[in-house]
Amino acid sequence: xxxxxxxxxxxxxxxxxxxxxxxxxxxxxxxxxxxxxxxxxxxxxxxxxxxxxxxxxxxxxxxxxxxxxxxxxxxxxxxxxxxxxxxxxxxxxxxxxxxxxxxxxxxxxxxxxxxxxxxxxxxxxxxxxxxxxxxxxxxxxxxxxxxxxxxxxxxxxxxxxxxxxxxxxxxxxxxxxxxxxxxxxxxxxxxxxxxxxxxxxxxxxxxxxxxxxxxxxxxxxxxxxxxxxxxxxxxxxxxxxxxxxxxxxxxxxxxxxxxxxxxxxxxxxxxxxxxxxxxxxxxxxxxxxxxxxxxxxxxxxxxxxxxxxxxxxxxxxxxxxxxxxxxxxxxxxxxxxxxxxxxxxxxxxxxxxxxxxxxxxxxxxxxxxxxxxxxxxxxxxxxxxxxxxxxx
Amino acid sequence: xxxxxxxxxxxxxxxxxxxxxxxxxxxxxxxxxxxxxxxxxxxxxxxxxxxxxxxxxxxxxxxxxxxxxxxxxxxxxxxxxxxxxxxxxxxxxxxxxxxxxxxxxxxxxxxxxxxxxxxxxxxxxxxxxxxxxxxxxxxxxxxxxxxxxxxxxxxxxxxxxxxxxxxxxxxxxxxxxxxxxxxxxxxxxxxxxxxxxxxxxxxxxxxxxxxxxxxxxxxxxxxxxxxxxxxxxxxxxxxxxxxxxxxxxxxxxxxxxxxxxxxxxxxxxxxxxxxxxxxxxxxxxxxxxxxxxxxxxxxxxxxxxxx
Amino acid sequence: xxxxxxxxxxxxxxxxxxxxxxxxxxxxxxxxxxxxxxxxxxxxxxxxxxxxxxxxxxxxxxxxxxxxxxxxxxxxxxxxxxxxxxxxxxxxxxxxxxxxxxxxxxxxxxxxxxxxxxxxxxxxxxxxxxxxxxxxxxxxxxxxxxxxxxxxxx
Numbered sequence: 001x002x003x004x005x006x007x008x009x010x011x012x013x014x015x016x017x018x019x020x021x022x023x024x025x026x027x028x029x030x031x032x033x034x035x036x037x038x039x040x041x042x043x044x045x046x047x048x049x050x051x052x053x054x055x056x057x058x059x060x061x062x063x064x065x066x067x068x069x070x071x072x073x074x075x076x077x078x079x080x081x082x083x084x085x086x087x088x089x090x091x092x093x094x095x096x097x098x099x100x101x102x103x104x105x106x107x108x109x110x111x112x113x114x115x116x117x118x119x120x121x122x123x124x125x126x127x128x129x130x131x132x133x134x135x136x137x138x139x140x141x142x143x144x145x146x147x148x149x150x151x152x153x154x155x156x157x158x159x160x161x162x163x164x165x166x167x168x169x170x171x172x173x174x175x176x177x178x179x180x181x182x183x184x185x186x187x188x189x190x191x192x193x194x195x196x197x198x199x200x201x202x203x204x205x206x207x208x209x210x211x212x213x214x215x216x217x218x219x220x221x222x223x224x225x226x227x228x229x230x231x232x233x234x235x236x237x238x239x240x241x242x243x244x245x246x247x248x249x250x251x252x253x254x255x256x257x258x259x260x261x262x263x264x265x266x267x268x269x270x271x272x273x274x275x276x277x278x279x280x281x282x283x284x285x286x287x288x289x290x291x292x293x294x295x296x297x298x299x300x301x302x303x304x305x306x307x308x309x310x311x312x313x314x315x316x317x318x319x320x321x322x323x324x325x326x327x328x329x330x331x332x333x334x335x336x337x338x339x340x341x342x343x344x345x346x347x348x349x350x351x352x353x354x355x356x357x358x359x360x361x362x363x364x365x366x367x368x369x370x371x372x373x374x375x376x377x378x379x380x381x382x383x384x385x386x387x388x389x390x391x392x
Numbered sequence: 393x394x395x396x397x398x399x400x401x402x403x404x405x406x407x408x409x410x411x412x413x414x415x416x417x418x419x420x421x422x423x424x425x426x427x428x429x430x431x432x433x434x435x436x437x438x439x440x441x442x443x444x445x446x447x448x449x450x451x452x453x454x455x456x457x458x459x460x461x462x463x464x465x466x467x468x469x470x471x472x473x474x475x476x477x478x479x480x481x482x483x484x485x486x487x488x489x490x491x492x493x494x495x496x497x498x499x500x501x502x503x504x505x506x507x508x509x510x511x512x513x514x515x516x517x518x519x520x521x522x523x524x525x526x527x528x529x530x531x532x533x534x535x536x537x538x539x540x541x542x543x544x545x546x547x548x549x550x551x552x553x554x555x556x557x558x559x560x561x562x563x564x565x566x567x568x569x570x571x572x573x574x575x576x577x578x579x580x581x582x583x584x585x586x587x588x589x590x591x592x593x594x595x596x597x598x599x600x601x602x603x604x605x606x607x608x609x610x611x612x613x614x615x616x617x618x619x620x621x622x623x624x625x626x627x628x629x630x631x632x633x634x635x636x637x638x639x640x641x642x643x644x645x646x647x648x649x650x651x652x653x654x655x656x657x658x659x660x661x662x663x664x665x666x667x668x669x670x671x672x673x674x675x676x677x678x679x680x681x682x683x684x685x686x687x688x689x690x691x692x693x694x695x696x697x698x699x
Numbered sequence: 700x701x702x703x704x705x706x707x708x709x710x711x712x713x714x715x716x717x718x719x720x721x722x723x724x725x726x727x728x729x730x731x732x733x734x735x736x737x738x739x740x741x742x743x744x745x746x747x748x749x750x751x752x753x754x755x756x757x758x759x760x761x762x763x764x765x766x767x768x769x770x771x772x773x774x775x776x777x778x779x780x781x782x783x784x785x786x787x788x789x790x791x792x793x794x795x796x797x798x799x800x801x802x803x804x805x806x807x808x809x810x811x812x813x814x815x816x817x818x819x820x821x822x823x824x825x826x827x828x829x830x831x832x833x834x835x836x837x838x839x840x841x842x843x844x845x846x847x848x849x850x851x852x853x
Binding site: 050215228233298300307313322326333 | 723724726727751752753754756757758759770772774776777779781800801802803804805806809826827828829830839840844
Binding site: 122 | 429430431432520521524590591593594597598599600601602662663664665666667668669670671
């Protein structure tokens with residue numbers, strides 16, 4: 001061993017039990033205290049932005065929806081809204097309402113998932129198991145509406161593909177009632193369990209000024225008192241008919257992030273009921289042109305993790321010229337590195353999870369590392385063939 | 393005692409094989425209870441045994457840059473320590489196999505050997521997670537050990553003996569949990585700390601340091617450490633039941649009382665969030681040690697005044 | 700404040716450097732400025748607390764135009780102001796916004812590796828998304844990069 005050790009580095013990732021997706025963090029520690037941090041992403045980079053440039057507008061929708069498995073619907077919504085705006089197409093109100101309905105159900109599913117993961121990182125597996133059990137309810141509802149548990153493909157260009165029947169209406173109401181009761185219980189747990197509060201209260205505290213400087217967005221930012229929510233600031237789809245209340249907190253620590261996300265669930269339940277009560281009648285889709293008029297647009301959507309930003313440029317053909325996706329995890333990620341410094345190693349998984357990171361969202365070439373150790377880039381056809389032969 | 397009885401005592405019953413199987417059975421009970429409390433299905437009854445057999449059959453990978461001999465011998469010492477300590481406690485409600493004045497202290501220190509070996513095993517490897525795990529294991533050892541020891545000395549003081557069998561005999565007619573509730577609680581929680589059960593599982597917190605000190609262990613070494621843990625669980629439960637819950641004079645009392653304690657432990661495991669290591673140390677020295685020390689002094693004064 | 704007010708405020712703040720301003724959609728304002736003025740313009744928006752930097756988009760205008768365009772999107776409520784700067788394709792370079800908005804570094808790292816735009820004075824130009832053995836000088840989001848070609852060469 002060296003006579004003098006300047007720093008002791010703990011690598012977290014690309015594979016590590018704390019990470020549900022690959023990412024690589026290096027934390028330098030002095031005893032248990034973190035002194036430095038760095039990040040390397042891209043382990044799930046799939047070149048989706050580039051991929052859209054070789055596909056037509058419809059194909060791109062399904063590709064973009066696969067940026068993220070948890071919040072797939074918001075990607076599709078952001079894309080559809082943008083393209084419809086470019087094409088000058090007016091989507092029927094019923095379709096817009098169903099988009100919002102699915103988006104809110106997705107938010108419920110995503111926040112419940114986060115609650116479980118965050119509890120697990122803190123070593124509170126009981127809460128993890130219970131919240132994931134209850135999450136099945138909303139997964140089943142989503143499956144009932146769209147036919148899929150993840151990657152719902154509820155959106156099509158010019159509307160939605162699924163309708164809400166009377167039975168589904170009833171099922172959603174029952175599911176939401178059940179979830180609301182459970183959520184009330186979870187709110188009580190995260191605000192009153194002394195042992196849990198010891199791990200969340202005062203940890204990763206971000207005052208408003210610092211949060212603004214770090215560029216925190218979404219529920220993470222709102223927990224520090226940053227009142228940004230695209231659903232409120234710039235209502236899209238049917239959010240102007242079904243307004244949501246802005247949920248903020250001031251403490252800025254992990255506890256505040258739990259409280260904000262759980263309170264957002266109540267708001268989602270309210271909006272879901274309101275939509276079911278006043279779901280407008282009418283068509284689900286309108287005809288979309290194959291070629292989209294030349295132009296550029298910006299489409300912003302509030303994903304469960306924060307503002308999702310799409311920049312779409314059309315050159316008047318049937319394929320997009322450029323689609324830029326800025327997912328909410330990217331601006332929040334930088335905050336982890338800053339906030340980690342000075343905290344205990346034991347808090348790191350919690351701080352990381354506190355922003356509800358989604359690496360798949362962040363990383364968007366297919367590079368296959370084979371046993372020989374050299375990398376090859378594969379074309380889509382080659383990869384498809386490889387897949388077919390692998391499973392033969 | 394003739395040689396055959398000695399061999400049977402050491403290797404088959406109550407030490408050795410039966411003890412190992414009992415350890416695995418108790419591990420299963422613990423896992424199953426926690427799983428049910430967490431709304432999970434939990435493992436099947438033979439799962440710990442199957443895990444052990446599988447691990448024993450697997451190749452043991454010795455990482456580079458470690459003291460290979462130390463690496464292989466540590467799990468053996470750990471298990472041997474746990475098994476030896478079991479010889480001095482009234483397992484299955486029977487008289488201890490061996491007994492002498494002061495065996496309580498010897499048994500407790502033999503139990504700590506497992507933790508010490510885990511710490512050394514972690515420090516022996518170059519894995520960063522192991523090293524941090526080792527530090528945490530040993531830090532935790534220093535925090536719960538003294539309170540746990542004091543909690544077991546309480547019954548010894550009132551019984552007026554350092555012999556486990558005599559203390560257990562005294563406890564049969566006195567439910568010490570009623571007269572020394574603080575000692576009972578500290579002993580129970582100390583046992584959780586000793587076994588690194590949640591919320592005291594910071595030394596092996598998987599979301600931070602993977603598997604802690606034992607990250608580099610696989611195959612036989614890991615199996616031996618696991619078996620050692622199982623034995624430690626049984627010995628610890630027996631000690632607490634024998635000292636505080638009115639003794640374990642017959643097999644029925646033994647199983648009922650130890651399983652009741654295990655149920656309590658499972659409940660506590662499911663109830664709490666993992667403590668950070670500095671919170672663990674703080675909890676023990678600020679509350680655990682202090683409370684049990686006050687009770688301990690009160691006992692000494694009481695005994696001295698009465699006598 | 701309404702969207703028009705926000706956009707008017709922004710237009711007034713930026714008019715010193717504005718080369719060309721358009722409103723492609725009611726809630727958007729596109730302002731073309733010179734690369735040299737970028738820092739001053741961003742500083743003005745930032746000091747006036749006008750919105751926050753939402754994203755940086757790189758655009759390849761193609762080999763014929765010979766230019767790359769970098770878009771800085773600022774959002775305030777529903778209003779979106781986009782600062783557009785152009786930089787030659789052969790030697791693209793923009794100044795780093797790090798001194799004004801420290802969190803911008805992840806966006807800039809993405810811009811560097813995807814478009815090969817040199818961001819001067821950015822604290823950490825290392826790779827964020829692309830693999831370590833990705834060839835130097837190959838920028839996947841430029842129009843002349845073709846995944847099929849890249850696969851054949853590899």
